[in-house]
Amino acid sequence: MSKKNSSEDQPKSTSVPSEVDSTSSTEVSNEPQTGVFKKPVSRRDMLRLAGASGVGLLLGSSGALGIMKATGLTKQPASDTPGSAENVTTGITHGGDQHSFYGTHQAGIVTPSQNFMCFASFDVTLNDAAGLRRLFQAWTKASASLMAGELLDGQNENPNLPPADTGEAAGLSSSNLTITFGAGPALFDHRFGLSGKRPANFKDLPAFNGDNLQSEWCGGDLAVQICADDMQVAFHAMRNLIRIARGSAVLRWSQEGFQRSSAADPNQATPRNLMGFKDGTANPSVKDNSMMNEVVWVQPQDGAGWMTNGSYMVVRRIRMRIEVWDRSSLADQENTFGRERVSGAPLGSHNEFDRGDMEAKDTSGKPVIPMNAHMRVARGDGTMQILRRPYSYSSGMDKVTGQLDAGLFFISYQRSIEKQFIPMQQRLAQIDALNEYIQHIGSAVFACFPGVQQGGYIGDQLV
Amino acid sequence: MKARVTLPATILLSSVLFTACGNQAPTNTTAAPATTEATTTESTTATPSTESTTASTADFKNETEQYRTYAIGEIDSFVTETEKFTAAVKAGKLKEAQALYAPARMHYERIEPIAEALGNLDPDIDARAGDVDDKDWRGFHKIEQALWEKKTTDGMSEYADRLLQDAQLLRAKVETVDIDASMLVVGAVELLNEVSSSKITGEEERYSHTDLYDFVANVEGAEKIYDILKPRLAEKDADLEKQIGERFEALNKELAPFATKDGGYVTYDKLTKEDIRTLSQNLDALAEPLSQMGTILGV
Numbered sequence: 034m035s036k037k038n039s040s041e042d043q044p045k046s047t048s049v050p051s052e053v054d055s056t057s058s059t060e061v062s063n064e065p066q067t068g069v070f071k072k073p074v075s076r077r078d079m080l081r082l083a084g085a086s087g088v089g090l091l092l093g094s095s096g097a098l099g100i101m102k103a104t105g106l107t108k109q110p111a112s113d114t115p116g117s118a119e120n121v122t123t124g125i126t127h128g129g130d131q132h133s134f135y136g137t138h139q140a141g142i143v144t145p146s147q148n149f150m151c152f153a154s155f156d157v158t159l160n161d162a163a164g165l166r167r168l169f170q171a172w173t174k175a176s177a178s179l180m181a182g183e184l185l186d187g188q189n190e191n192p193n194l195p196p197a198d199t200g201e202a203a204g205l206s207s208s209n210l211t212i213t214f215g216a217g218p219a220l221f222d223h224r225f226g227l228s229g230k231r232p233a234n235f236k237d238l239p240a241f242n243g244d245n246l247q248s249e250w251c252g253g254d255l256a257v258q259i260c261a262d263d264m265q266v267a268f269h270a271m272r273n274l275i276r277i278a279r280g281s282a283v284l285r286w287s288q289e290g291f292q293r294s295s296a297a298d299p300n301q302a303t304p305r306n307l308m309g310f311k312d313g314t315a316n317p318s319v320k321d322n323s324m325m326n327e328v329v330w331v332q333p334q335d336g337a338g339w340m341t342n343g344s345y346m347v348v349r350r351i352r353m354r355i356e357v358w359d360r361s362s363l364a365d366q367e368n369t370f371g372r373e374r375v376s377g378a379p380l381g382s383h384n385e386f387d388r389g390d391m392e393a394k395d396t397s398g399k400p401v402i403p404m405n406a407h408m409r410v411a412r413g414d415g416t417m418q419i420l421r422r423p424y425s426y427s428s429g430m431d432k433v434t435g436q437l438d439a440g441l442f443f444i445s446y447q448r449s450i451e452k453q454f455i456p457m458q459q460r461l462a463q464i465d466a467l468n469e470y471i472q473h474i475g476s477a478v479f480a481c482f483p484g485v486q487q488g489g490y491i492g493d494q495l496v
Numbered sequence: 497m498k499a500r501v502t503l504p505a506t507i508l509l510s511s512v513l514f515t516a517c518g519n520q521a522p523t524n525t526t527a528a529p530a531t532t533e534a535t536t537t538e539s540t541t542a543t544p545s546t547e548s549t550t551a552s553t554a555d556f557k558n559e560t561e562q563y564r565t566y567a568i569g570e571i572d573s574f575v576t577e578t579e580k581f582t583a584a585v586k587a588g589k590l591k592e593a594q595a596l597y598a599p600a601r602m603h604y605e606r607i608e609p610i611a612e613a614l615g616n617l618d619p620d621i622d623a624r625a626g627d628v629d630d631k632d633w634r635g636f637h638k639i640e641q642a643l644w645e646k647k648t649t650d651g652m653s654e655y656a657d658r659l660l661q662d663a664q665l666l667r668a669k670v671e672t673v674d675i676d677a678s679m680l681v682v683g684a685v686e687l688l689n690e691v692s693s694s695k696i697t698g699e700e701e702r703y704s705h706t707d708l709y710d711f712v713a714n715v716e717g718a719e720k721i722y723d724i725l726k727p728r729l730a731e732k733d734a735d736l737e738k739q740i741g742e743r744f745e746a747l748n749k750e751l752a753p754f755a756t757k758d759g760g761y762v763t764y765d766k767l768t769k770e771d772i773r774t775l776s777q778n779l780d781a782l783a784e785p786l787s788q789m790g791t792i793l794g795v
Contacts, residue, residue: 158781193678193790280743280781 130262131207134177136484137342138330139491141211142446143319143420146304147260150290150424151271152348152442154217154253154477155282160224166496168281172214172257173490175277179270182207199276202269210261212270214491215346215479220254230495232337234451235345238476241462250350250475253285258346258444262295286475288350290424290442303377303385306441307425308358308470310370311377314385315408317418328418328453329446331483339494342483344446347419347454350426350475353440358470369466371406379408405466413460419445419453440471450478556677562724564675567607571667574603578663582656585639588649597643598706598760601636605713606720608690609683614669620662624700634658637703644703677725681789684721687714688783696776698764708754708761711775715751718786719744725789732792736785743782750778 132140159165178185182205187197221231237252257274261267268289275284292304306312317324326332331340358366363374371389372379379389381401391409393401402409427439447453462468482492577600584593604611604621612618619628621635634655642652694700695711722729722740729737754762754771767775 158777188791191790193681193793195787276784279784280739283777283781 130209131182132180132209132211134173134180134212134485135487138484139211139213139343139481140180140484141213141258141260142344142422142481143325143329144209144211144260145319146292146422146424147209147211147267148262148292148294149260149264149267150442151259151267151287152290152444153257153259153271153275153287154285155255155257155278156285157220157224157254157282159281162225162227162496164281165225165492166490168278169214169492169496170490171277172274173485175273176212176214176270176491179273180207180210180212182210185273199269199272202266205263205266208261208263208266210259210266210270212274213258213260213346213481215256215258215481216492216495217253217256217477217479219252225496227495230337230339232335232340232480234449235337235478235480238347238450238458238478239455241458241473243462243468244473244476246476247474250286250288252477253479255282256346256348256477256479264289264291288426288428288442288475290426292424306423307353307355307427307439308366308370309374310366310372311385312423312441313421314372314377315412316421319420325420327448329420329448331448335448337480339492340480340483344481345448345450346479346481347443347445347447347450348475348477348479349441349443349473351441351443352438352472352474354470354472355437355439361470368403369407369470371402371408380406403466405464407461407465407467410460410465411457413457417453417457419447419457421445446481556680556728559680559724559728560675560677563680563721564673566720566724567610567673567675568670570603570607571610571670574600575660575663575667577603578660582660585643585649585656586653590643590647590649593639593649594643594704597636597640597704598701598709601706602709602713602716605690605710606717608714608717609679609686610670610673610675611666612686613673613679614666617662617666617669621659621666624702635662637701640701640703677793678790680721680725681793684718684789685783685787687718687721688779688786690714691779692776692783696772696779698772701764705763705765706761707764708751708767712751712761715744715747715779722786722789725792728792729789733788736788736791739785740782740789743778743785747775747778747782750775 132144134140157165157168159168175185179202182202184200184203185198188194189196189198218231218236221227221235257271259267259270259274261270271287295301298304303311303313317328319325329344331337331343331345333341335341361369367374367380376383377385378387379402381393382389389402389408391400391402395401422444424442424444425439426442427437429438430436431438445454483494485491485493577596581593581596581600584596608618608622611621619632619635622637623633623635624637625633625641627633636659638655639652639659642648642650691711691714695707695714698705698707700710701707722744726737726741729740754767756762
């Protein structure tokens, strides 16, 4: 991502453009070598370029390749491009649609949210540490290839074998693909000799008021969050990781998610959830490294040394009572969130990012922002933050009721689940006005490993 | 599965005829002894290079002969058991017919890729309702429907006769099947795919719920192929050979609790959702490395 960013001063992580429009702002990039000519070139770019040169489609593929070479446009992983300095915090490579799998932190956490998500939770079926290590190594190798937009290594030409890569992403750009791995509390039982390494207080969430958890949407030994700007690219990654895991780990549950795409909203305003309200306005800025160290990244003094530079992930599958919400009045909806629906501004304020006056009273003496409004309860005393990275989900129809099975696939990252997420969710579970319209039906927590160095593998500090 | 396989077999039959006339069909240039059956396996692999297939066919003579012996043995048993089953149907002995149904089918399920290579015989013997036009529907599942859903043998005498004839025809035709190494490799995976697509879902035996008999037989058929190819595989890729062996063991262990004292298996409706999921995942875990057995064929 280019340093040039119009929304730089606005504290919203889920709404930052992941790729600068090559026709406008690349010229003012701070990185001299990361402009449009260092971007990995897609097939479409190449054809457009050929057309612009007046050669057009008459060129054979070798001719087109010649143009690409002459202009330095041959596709290569952004990480190999000279001068493609990475932002240390986000792991974002400049000027492309590619993130490196390697770095201090795993990609996909402070990375600006991509358009689509595939989430998969696994049960490990092995019961030895060596097998687990082999799985991590195989996943690492595959993930590095997937994020670089390369075919998976192995037999892809042998007519007697199924191809090593399933092929549906062949020729597609890497689409900002990120793959983020984590381990659930269940992994730290007797099977792999890891019980001594379980971070203090890392366990399944306590029961919250109103929870209606269903086991089919809960838990897991391992999880992977896969995000990309193209669903086919994301699915391809998930499918191949599942395939690689066969015999070592089985899928426990999975969920696909979406948000408004970067194409639908070039301004990259704060995304709206399926209730029509902006979601993520109050997020801390992912570009503030010290803030991220404070809120997201596990620090050496936090204990469980293998987690330093990692982060704890909370996942909640929150079903919305869509039909009920759709027949509640606008005033009721706005009072529920404590914000205006259209602008996202706190009630009584005018702009989305206004802090909101919690003391303001209306003429009858009632708080303008109701005491049980979602934003007020979530904020609490304002001392604890989390990084929310949610997606909407739609899983068709509830076969029992005929209603929509849709809602929010809530994901948050934090240094400490116990200090950050749990107190916030306890407040919300008790009095949040939104509870009338939502139901938490899935829940899981994962310790997301620190980033992987070249030659290493995910969890190499653990097993 | 059945309906899908019938089609390429038919097409290939006609392409064999073309080959005889003018040799235009490139898929058949391998096949000096090109019978329909040999080429059918090619239709299920990804166009193997002609030379290597020919070479490997010769190289694997010992293995393919072992498999032929096994297949013929199973079909012999299949004919014998089908005879007992159809006799019970014709004699109006409902209970006896029900008891003989699933065990007889196991012999067929073990060598299903061979049967599928034999043109129309598989649908004639094994089609389910909806696989073929109603007027053409016959074979095991037609009788199954009568025995379990209608609880009668009435009207089944004619179907019993035809089933036995089809079984006998299968026995006669099997001698002509040209088994090559790629047929074995593909056949092993196909057997497990059969389980994946119809047995694990309980669709195959929708009236009798004896799906686990078929499940076990398909797995046994695949394991037999693995056993035969094992030395060659160990030579080429010892890790893969070991992995497949372990996963057969894991799946068999998973299946064991469903065996009944009389040597049969519990009905499908006794399985919980979790049982089905675990079996399916164990099956996938096995089928994945099994699909890599083609490494022994070289490129």
